[in-house]
Amino acid sequence: MFEQRIDKSEFLRNPFEVATEVLLGAYLCSNIGGEFCAGKITELEVYIGAEDKACHAYLNHKTPRNAVMFEAGGLAYVYFVYGMHHQFNVVVSPEGVADAILIRSLEPVAGLEIMQKRRNNTKISNLTTGPGKLCQALGITREQNAVDLTGNLLWISPRTETPKIISSKRIGIDYAEEYKDKPWRFVIADNKFVSKKA
DNA sequence: CTGGGGATCGAG
DNA sequence: TCGATCCCCAGG
Secondary structure: OOOOOOOHHHHHOOHHHHHHHHHOOOEEEEOHHHOOEEEEEEEEEEEEOOOOOOOOOHHHOOOOOOHHHHOOOOEEEEEEEOOOEEEEEEEEOOOOOOEEEEEEEEEEEEOHHHHHHHHOOOOHHHOOOOHHHHHHHHOOOHHHOOOEOEOOOEEEEOOOOOOOEEEEOOOOOHHHHHHOOOOOEEEEOOOOOOOOOO
């Protein structure tokens, strides 16, 4: 069931539609290191380059780190924070429009053993419930920055049912002034695989 | 070149 | 509540 890829054109739609109608409930699949694992996307956040003070590409400011956000949607944007954690984003919108969706939590569905090994943790509920944790579990590092998400290394497989969705403010962006309370975080209702602090 | 801060996590 | 830990980037 993880063979199918989300079509490239889906990533060029409105970012909020991509988040709630395409990505939430879809399956993030990794074959990094030749080890297959996958998880259902249960929590994510939208970041809008042009206006959003929480976005790395605020005011369309382009730097070496965020350059991939300006590419056409369907690529990975992976960066490193707090000296120890990676964050995985799905680049969306057409070329030149710097929008991205941060994947914050997954429900593990395949390759749990490799996730447990990478996380050095056996508790299922603690494998992928956070943006840093899911990168560690799936083996995602900056080496995967700009990877095509319709390829064979790191990809997204379409969802099989329509989830009930709840929105809320985004996490960890208190510096973002009038944008810090925007309800641009989306989770699947009644799913326990969400990040802490939520 | 330098320094301040970060889309987090886990221990206490 | 707080420390770990280091890349990134703005400013000089």
